[in-house]
Amino acid sequence: MLGYESIFGSDLSPAMLEFAGSPKPYARVYEYDLGEPLPEEHNKYAAVTCFGSLGPGYAPPRCMDEFIRITKPGGYIIFNTRAETYPKQELKEKVDGLTNAGAWKLVDLSPIFRSYYFIEPDVKSQVYVFQVA
Incomplete structure (x- = not known):
């Protein structure tokens, strides 16, 4: 592909x-289960994407450590969150902590958009793109 x-x-x-x-x-x-260490080698992938798994009650924030571990330095981690819940989630704290620690840097952030235009029109998402240090 x-x-x-x-x-x-x-x-x-x-x-x-x-x-x-x-x-x-x-x-x-x-x-x-993204709550467990991933069975992948260190620095293996050019990019990791995660969509639809990071809302409240889904994959735990610690999965971000694993995403960084399996992504090559200079590679990208791309994920989405529900815009209305992200500011209150532990995920935001984890993302901010990894950013402040220099593990990655934010390189792009989408506008907020409707995820499921017809099925759940009130659900809004945002996509984040981070580059691993």
Whole structure:
């Protein structure tokens, strides 16, 4: 896909993994809890993306440490959050702490937008792009 040869996917839901595996954009997918250390090598990926997993009650903020660990220096971590809950989440504290510690820097931030235009029009998201130090 677009010149990327090694695209891997992970989800806690077997149904989502089955859906993600078709039409086979991933080299591999596996069921995994983002609350646990990821079974990936240090500095392995040019980018890590996480969409729909970082709201209240989903993946814990400590998963950001793992995203940084598996991303190459200079690589990118891209994720979305629900705009209305992010300021109150522990995730914001974690993101700010990693930024203040110099682990990464914010390089782009989307405008707030409707995530599910027709299904849940009141849900708004924002996408963050960080570059790993």
